[in-house]
Amino acid sequence: MESFDLVVIGGGPGGYVAAVRGAQLGLKTALVELRSTLGGTCLNVGCIPSKALLDSTELFHQAKTKFEVHGIEISAPKANWAQMLQRKREVVVSTTKGIDFLMQKNKITRLLGIGTLKPNRIVEIKNGTDLTQIEGRNIIIATGSSVAALPPVPFDGKRIISSDDALELPEIPKSMVIIGGGVIGVEMGSIYARLGTKVTIVEFMDGLIPTMDRELGRALEKSLRHLGMTFHFGTKVTGAKSGKKSVTLTAENKKGEAVDLEADYALVAIGRVPYTQGLGLAEVGVSVDARGRIDIDDHYKTNVAGIYAIGDVVRGAMIAHKASEEGVACVEQIVGQKSHVNYNAIPGVVYTWPEVAAVGKTEEELKSAGIAYKKGSAPFKASGRARAAEESEGFIKVLADQNTDEILGVHMIGPRAADMIAEAVVAIEYRASAEDIGIISHPHPTFTETLKEAALAATGNRAIHF
Amino acid sequence: MKKDIIVPAAGESVKEADLVNWYKSNGDYVNRDEAICELETEKATLDLTAEIDGILTISVEGGTVKVGDSVGFITASDAKPAAAPVAAPAAPLSNSAPSVPATNGGSSTYAQGHASPAAAKLMAETGVAVASGTGKDGRITKSDVQNTPAPIKATDVQQTAGAQPVVALGFRSERREKMTRLRKTIMNRLIESQQTTASLTTFNEVDMTAVMDIRKKYKDAFKEKYQVGLGFMSFFTKAACNALMEFPALNAYVEGEEIVFHDYCDMGIAVSTPKGLVVPVIKNADQLNFHQIESAIIDFAKRAQAGKLTIQEMEGGTFTITNGGTFGSMLSTPIINRPQSAILGMHNIVQRPMVVNGEIVARPIMYLAVTYDHRIIDGAEAVRFLVRIKEQLEDPTRLLVGM
Numbered sequence A: 001m002e003s004f005d006l007v008v009i010g011g012g013p014g015g016y017v018a019a020v021r022g023a024q025l026g027l028k029t030a031l032v033e034l035r036s037t038l039g040g041t042c043l044n045v046g047c048i049p050s051k052a053l054l055d056s057t058e059l060f061h062q063a064k065t066k067f068e069v070h071g072i073e074i075s076a077p078k079a080n081w082a083q084m085l086q087r088k089r090e091v092v093v094s095t096t097k098g099i100d101f102l103m104q105k106n107k108i109t110r111l112l113g114i115g116t117l118k119p120n121r122i123v124e125i126k127n128g129t130d131l132t133q134i135e136g137r138n139i140i141i142a143t144g145s146s147v148a149a150l151p152p153v154p155f156d157g158k159r160i161i162s163s164d165d166a167l168e169l170p171e172i173p174k175s176m177v178i179i180g181g182g183v184i185g186v187e188m189g190s191i192y193a194r195l196g197t198k199v200t201i202v203e204f205m206d207g208l209i210p211t212m213d214r215e216l217g218r219a220l221e222k223s224l225r226h227l228g229m230t231f232h233f234g235t236k237v238t239g240a241k242s243g244k245k246s247v248t249l250t251a252e253n254k255k256g257e258a259v260d261l262e263a264d265y266a267l268v269a270i271g272r273v274p275y276t277q278g279l280g281l282a283e284v285g286v287s288v289d290a291r292g293r294i295d296i297d298d299h300y301k302t303n304v305a306g307i308y309a310i311g312d313v314v315r316g317a318m319i320a321h322k323a324s325e326e327g328v329a330c331v332e333q334i335v336g337q338k339s340h341v342n343y344n345a346i347p348g349v350v351y352t353w354p355e356v357a358a359v360g361k362t363e364e365e366l367k368s369a370g371i372a373y374k375k376g377s378a379p380f381k382a383s384g385r386a387r388a389a390e391e392s393e394g395f396i397k398v399l400a401d402q403n404t405d406e407i408l409g410v411h412m413i414g415p416r417a418a419d420m421i422a423e424a425v426v427a428i429e430y431r432a433s434a435e436d437i438g439i440i441s442h443p444h445p446t447f448t449e450t451l452k453e454a455a456l457a458a459t460g461n462r463a464i465h466f
Numbered sequence B: 001m002k003k004d005i006i007v008p009a010a011g012e013s014v015k016e017a018d019l020v021n022w023y024k025s026n027g028d029y030v031n032r033d034e035a036i037c038e039l040e041t042e043k044a045t046l047d048l049t050a051e052i053d054g055i056l057t058i059s060v061e062g063g064t065v066k067v068g069d070s071v072g073f074i075t076a077s078d079a080k081p082a083a084a085p086v087a088a089p090a091a092p093l094s095n096s097a098p099s100v101p102a103t104n105g106g107s108s109t110y111a112q113g114h115a116s117p118a119a120a121k122l123m124a125e126t127g128v129a130v131a132s133g134t135g136k137d138g139r140i141t142k143s144d145v146q147n148t149p150a151p152i153k154a155t156d157v158q159q160t161a162g163a164q165p166v167v168a169l170g171f172r173s174e175r176r177e178k179m180t181r182l183r184k185t186i187m188n189r190l191i192e193s194q195q196t197t198a199s200l201t202t203f204n205e206v207d208m209t210a211v212m213d214i215r216k217k218y219k220d221a222f223k224e225k226y227q228v229g230l231g232f233m234s235f236f237t238k239a240a241c242n243a244l245m246e247f248p249a250l251n252a253y254v255e256g257e258e259i260v261f262h263d264y265c266d267m268g269i270a271v272s273t274p275k276g277l278v279v280p281v282i283k284n285a286d287q288l289n290f291h292q293i294e295s296a297i298i299d300f301a302k303r304a305q306a307g308k309l310t311i312q313e314m315e316g317g318t319f320t321i322t323n324g325g326t327f328g329s330m331l332s333t334p335i336i337n338r339p340q341s342a343i344l345g346m347h348n349i350v351q352r353p354m355v356v357n358g359e360i361v362a363r364p365i366m367y368l369a370v371t372y373d374h375r376i377i378d379g380a381e382a383v384r385f386l387v388r389i390k391e392q393l394e395d396p397t398r399l400l401v402g403m
Helices: A015-024 A040-045 A047-065 A081-105 A183-194 A214-226 A320-334 A363-369 A384-389 A417-429 A434-439 A449-460 B117-126 B142-146 B181-196 B209-226 B232-246 B290-305 B379-394 B397-401
Strands: A002-009 A029-033 A109-112 A114-118 A122-127 A130-141 A145-147 A175-179 A198-202 A230-232 A236-242 A247-252 A258-263 A265-268 A272-274 A307-309 A348-350 A355-360 A373-379 A395-401 A407-414 B002-006 B016-022 B035-040 B045-049 B054-058 B063-066 B070-076 B199-207 B253-255 B258-260 B267-269 B271-273 B276-278 B319-323 B342-346 B349-356 B359-373
Touching: A002 A015, A002 A114, A002 A320, A015 A029, A015 A081, A015 A320, A040 A047, A040 A081, A047 A081, A047 A183, A109 A122, A114 A130, A130 A320, A175 A183, A175 A247, A175 A258, A183 A198, A183 A214, A183 A348, A198 A258, A214 A230, A214 A355, A214 A363, A214 A407, A247 A265, A348 A417, A355 A417, A363 A373, A363 A407, A373 A449, A395 A434, A395 A449, A407 A417, A407 A434, A407 A449, A417 A434, A417 A449, A434 A449, B117 B142, B181 B276, B199 B379, B209 B232, B209 B290, B209 B359, B209 B379, B232 B267, B232 B290, B232 B319, B232 B342, B232 B379, B232 B397, B271 B290, B342 B379, B359 B379, B379 B397
Parallel strands: A002 A029, A002 A130, A029 A109, A130 A307, A175 A198, A175 A265, A198 A230, B267 B319, B319 B342
Antiparallel strands: A114 A122, A122 A130, A145 A272, A236 A247, A247 A258, A348 A355, A355 A407, A373 A395, A395 A407, B002 B070, B016 B035, B016 B063, B035 B045, B054 B070, B199 B359, B253 B258, B271 B276, B342 B359, B349 B359
């Protein structure tokens, strides 16, 4: 039986990054993955393919709605859905091939199949009927998550679908009901709404992206209404009836009134659950919590010596970059380094248009924690760059400590917010004050000036440009 | 009024010093006579104190400075500026002034001591504690940690739970540290001594029975009378002084083509300190009583540990005693402390079988070594010098009657 210093189960952004870091640190490393392509949910059926479709559909939408004002005259553009899907597949293939290259470059042993834990730190890999056993002096579980099912609306893969299916629909639907107004719901909804699908979002909570700052959800709702989406908040889906060409949903709003919805497709996007199927956790005694997440301590150690867990399969946000940071920190800790993940400085991003991004504390969190804060907001309307780009929707909000001026949270909705949030992450990591960002030079004309303006506004109502 | 902070002339041969550490930060309010920075010369470390009350401005952060250089200045100010709390963290501003931003100047802010991610990791791994960061508002940067010496305690490599082997391949490290000025001085002087003298060591042994008996007999009374313990060093110092008077070449310097003899004995006592070996000098040791010698040694030892010996106290010895016995040395060959010409090495006291009056008996024995500059001291003189010390220690009555 071959023995490794490190065995990683799961080849997503948590697992493959952990494997590369292990190899960099001189560990003999193996990576076990059930899919034939690496990259996990993120690269195969998550972040990357959805961004490919979001970008294609946003360009289409721009051609339809913004070219004219820019002085570009074209005949009415037509969406070639098959080509969009094909391009998306090509992006996925080239990206996952990139991961293959990283594995070779770092001399990581790749093992295809379902990894199952056995006693004495043995991992059994099952590929069809082939069984292989390897020994891992250290084992990291990075098996990620899968889509969460909603019992009254069971997936059928035809009319009641998951986000995986929504990335490969055979047609552009005329209508779609999306259950769940979180990140996945609004991103998938945006793809189809831009293509002309009548999208209805049903959300149990009172607004969109409910875990983020409320102002962002409200602003996003306004933008998506412009795109033609309709919303049912505070509404609970109670049942579904799938037909040949459509699906009928029954729901109930807060007042107890029945809401009936019919659409070509119903997309269930209520979240994701830890994926631990076939891992053999019970057999080796690894404990999980009530929500099926693997229990870990601050050093990613499970209750079984030598077995660690990171990413979506453990507590915390189910986000690719959080998993990657945990993978690195976990491996570094295994070799004796004192690495640390600052969970307060992990940004959240939503790839709608305008994009939504945030880091640090929300206003709601600061209020409930009783922290005195100052608030500075700056609209993109005041940005010359935004006007030139015909992209002046949205704003940036900076929340700073009332007494120390330390930046506690940055929330933005607007053009390229997903990229701009990185500056705020650095600021929070270094505990910058609002005035610091207000003093630092920002290039003109750029969208980033709006962050500086918001910081100046928070510093003492000192914004220059509005 | 502005008062420059000038590197003082600390001893006759001292021309430059290392500015090791500022105790105060730029912009701090300092009180007169308060220590503001630490200088290390080739002989000692010393604190510079503020000459006036006021605001400190630092112009030289650290490194080698020359005597007479200005390293900063103090701008006179009677009262502490209200906005620059020195000790307490910034007090919360009142809620009635929400538009006033927190100060971001040189004074202490919430960010003081906040480590960057890489700095925090490095601190956790090395155990280095950085007192104040050089980053904006006192943030700790990666280089702040890299430039702070690690504590002597070895870092513990984290063990994973259970007994499984932790793979720690390639995590050995080496550490480079700039030599302190004291270390460089020790290095240069030892090499100079080895290269410029014709040094040779002679040995003898001394039966410590008599000295130990006297110590046992008078230990308590001596302590009560003089508030200091009766140690071995006073016996050796007295015995050495007497012998040096008889053999003055061992108490002499070579200067060019002349030999400088001393009719006094300034006794250097080698003291080990955390920073390295220093040799404070007991002036006119030949004139002192036992208790005066013991008191002087205790005082030197304490202040040497704290790095508080002055340059003057370490200049001008005519002879040196070094006691490797305190660390368990059985026998060693000391190196002459130039410009002196000889050094006495003491060692540990061990019960050894001795033949006394034809019988083998156990006796407390110490080996003695004298390293001497053969250029001006003949072998016979050095041997007889050491024998004189041995005779006095084995029969301390000789110390009394001068035999």
